[in-house]
Amino acid sequence: IIGQQNCRFFLGITVIVGSFNFSYLKNEKKIFLYYLYFIFVIELTTKLLIDFKQDNVLLYPIYVFGEFIILSNMFIVGLKLNRKLVLAAFVFGFFLLAESLYLWLNNGSLTSGYAKVFSHLVVVCMAGYMLVKSLRSIDGLKNNNFIMVYGGLFFYYSISIFLFMLLGQLVNISQNSAFIIWGMNNLFAALLYGVSLYTFLELKR
Numbered sequence: 001i002i003g004q005q006n007c008r009f010f011l012g013i014t015v016i017v018g019s020f021n022f023s024y025l026k027n028e029k030k031i032f033l034y035y036l037y038f039i040f041v042i043e044l045t046t047k048l049l050i051d052f053k054q055d056n057v058l059l060y061p062i063y064v065f066g067e068f069i070i071l072s073n074m075f076i077v078g079l080k081l082n083r084k085l086v087l088a089a090f091v092f093g094f095f096l097l098a099e100s101l102y103l104w105l106n107n108g109s110l111t112s113g114y115a116k117v118f119s120h121l122v123v124v125c126m127a128g129y130m131l132v133k134s135l136r137s138i139d140g141l142k143n144n145n146f147i148m149v150y151g152g153l154f155f156y157y158s159i160s161i162f163l164f165m166l167l168g169q170l171v172n173i174s175q176n177s178a179f180i181i182w183g184m185n186n187l188f189a190a191l192l193y194g195v196s197l198y199t200f201l202e203l204k205r
Contacts, residue, residue, distance in 0.1 A: 007186040008043050010193040015040050017200045024203040028078035029146055035070045036196065042066070061100030061115075068119040069093045071153070075126035079133070092122075116164055120157045127154040145202055152195035159188045 018025075018033045025033060042063050049056040072089035075081075096115040103113050131150040163185050167178070 002183065002186045002190050004182075004186055007190050007193075008040075008047070010190045010197070011036065011040050011043060014193045014197040014200065017197055021200045021203045028074045031070060031074040031077060032146070032149060032196075035067065035074065036193075038066050038070055057104065061097050061104070064100060064115050064119055065093050065097040068096060068123070071123050072126070075123075075130055078130055079126075093119075117161055120161045120164075123157045124154060124161065127151075127157065145199060148195045149199050152192040156188050156192040160185060 015033075015036050018036060022030070022033065042059060046056050046059055049059070069089060072093070073086055076083070076085050076089065096119055099113045099115045127150050131147065131154055134147050134150065163181055167181060
């Protein structure tokens with residue numbers, strides 16, 4: 001199972017390579033790189049807070065809100081949907097943020113709500129639709145070098161929903177079992193970063 005440190009390493013390499021290929025990216029592809037930047041900043045901030053023994057609990061609602069807004073905008077642009085949906089995405093994102101903050105203010109667990117499940121479910125639906133649309137188009141298959149990224153997003157967020165719900169059901173889960181589940185999540189995240197890295201490397205060819 002891949003550890004958090006190795007996962008951050010894969011993400012860092014992907015961000016660096018993607019940055020060097022920024023000029024080759026267009027529209028929603030650039031937004032995907034912004035998504036990787038955001039995740040990288042969250043990961044580094046989390047590590048620093050842990051190293052300095054500071055509470056990092058408030059990063060969770062920021063993470064849920066940020067990844068949903070960025071990925072929603074990416075798919076809205078990529079699918080050429082009505083730009084009014086961007087506003088709808090922000091409204092929904094603020095509901096997700098409000099739920100997490102409500103749980104925190106009431107001394108509950110930030111991860112006990114359904115914000116992450118709903119946000120990931122929306123991402124899975126949009127990624128799946130984008131993937132199917134690209135696969136059904138011959139021109140899309142020839143010209144869309146981000147098909148693997150869409151597939152990676154669909155796969156990672158689908159698995160993430162399952163793992164998150166599994167953790168919620170296992171109230172008395174052992175530390176070792178929790179470590180294995182989070183290790184699996186890191187593994188699938190690393191696969192997403194690996195697919196992204198490969199896609200960025202292929203842009204110049």
